[in-house]
Amino acid sequence: MGVTSWLLRHTRPSLLVVTAPGGTGARVAAERYARERGWRLALNPAEANMLVVAGGGLEPYATRVWRTVPAPRVRVDVAVSAAVPGALAAALELLHDADEQRRQAQPAGAPEHAHAATSQTGHEEHAGCGGPSHDAADHPHAAHGSQPAGHSHHGDASGHGGHEHGDGQPSHGGHEQGDASGHDGHEHGGGQPSHGGHDHHMAGMASPGGVPMADRAPDRDGLMLDQLHVPLGPALPLWPPGLIVHTRLQGDVIQDATVEVLDGTHDSFWAAHPVARRLDASARLLALAGWVDAATTAQRLRDQALDGTAPQEPLRRWASRVRRSRSLRWLLAGVGRTESGDALDRLHGWLDRRDEPQWTVTGLPDLLAGTEFAAARLTVASLHG
């Protein structure tokens, strides 16, 4: 145990930040805290050891993602940016606490996971006082509460997991695999990569692990190919808060997409900070484009702009570096083209401090249909100023 405790104490925090509508302030604060301390920002639950839920109202998605985070792990629910430093400092203590992490690694049916009626308001209160709510929400019944009844198809020995169908949408079925450690469910709703294709009418079909096989449909060249139903968002990093795009995916190509928007508080966080808003949008687009350094610099400048100490010279240098990049131009040109231009034009608009018209989701399905997956992600990021 000595070695494990030692390794645990030296574990580098890796944050998976998911954002609810209204949680932008907390998300930005968490990103800043991580950047200043050299903590990693995780892209998926598997590489994360801290789940940061920024803002409230992301259930049941946040809990589904939480169940797929392997121990050692800490969950942090923060509603407001002011609570972030305290919450993350407390989370670090828990992450490095061997006793706590032994509990996290215990079987899902263990006594401390007894039925806890965790309401979302309860979460926010908890977050408000700065404490990470590490396992209060780690209970399948909390998620079940907000889901249509009768969609649990097969439970398992531990009573954990089962076959959950998000909000009743065909492509939304969260397939939980309960197991000894209770953390490795196979999720759909929370931006969790996984096999889709679980239409209700197929749910009874005998197939591996109780999951139906993928559908088939003709692709854009008329070939019969497997198709997967993959929902994107809302608990997905580098993704607009509250957006869910249900996609039908064939290989790397999105055949069609439908859009759903979660209800939530209107986010007025950026209203007073137009410069920071454009920098944040640029950072997300650059991160998705895979230019990590330019994205990190944009985040740093964003945080300085929020402090009101944005230095003009570094800002100008960064903008001209991004604008000059020939590879970026080559890679973004033609992506997500609308009447007003493509992703590159929109990025340049942010660099030039032009204000683009507010985006709407109505045109998104048409824009995404038939595009490569990567281009779709870039399109969404470029539209979401």
Add this chain to the structure above:
Amino acid sequence: MARVATTDAAVEPTAWWSALPLLALLCLFAFAATAFDAVLAARAAGRSTRSAALEPLRTVTGLLVQQRRRTLAADGLLWRGAGLVLLVAAVLASGVTPLGRWAVADLDVGVVWFNAMEIVAWAAVWLAGWGPNSAFSLVGGYRFVAQGLAYELPHMFALTTVAIGAGSLRVADIAGAQRGLWFVVWMPVAFLGYLVSVLAMSFSRPFDQATGSDLAGGAGAELSGVDRLVFLAGRQVLLVSGAAMAVPLFLGGGAGPLLPDWSWSLVKTAAVLALLVLAGRRMPTVRVERFMEVAWMVLIPATLLQALFVSIVVS
């Protein structure tokens, strides 16, 4: 530019146990590359770069205590085996790379062996993407297969070019054939094609679309704990193996003034590796659908012409 195939090979095979120092050396270089990358990242983030070099170590400790993730209806053997296959292939590829005068194996078809091991990596990444039964992983696997179609031919033409230049497939002969003039000088296009393809085959930045941020980590999206550690180590060792092989193929092997030849091999490998890491941070991820066009319209014809030029010169 007349050239004689060297029969007095400058490289001797060493005892079997020399595979152990090779393994240590590869791990050391892989860690150094990761640490260098972390330092560059810290600089961009506006943090102290001094502590950043040790951040990868703290990531490793985290992976050692992390639970291994399971997914529903996964193909566990292929999925978890993929990382190990990647790592083993990457190490075996370096078995024929000489360190100064020594190589673990001095095969007379060394270049072919090296290429064969790299192609194993192609399968390994696909399996890592396919194994966990997860859509994002699967798409990552698809992307890497497509990427292979883009980089593999330029890579093989680059290898062919140096083999033609030396008149041998033995790595020692190729290094020895550069006593007068390094191949990088009169085969610059092959060298460039080689470096690009090394980045692409080790799915390192900027050719990291198979594990891209848009796919939440792609082929590696479901890997945690030791599985993740082995997979990431395999990728870094593959990058190191590619960088190290550039030295005998293009940069004169261990040739250099003053220092002993083994140290020149190390210095040159470190330089190539640093160049690759730096290049990767300077641009966005190159998406396969755009890279494919460049690979087939520019890289393949250019490396073919280079091979033709070298063939005419040596004949």
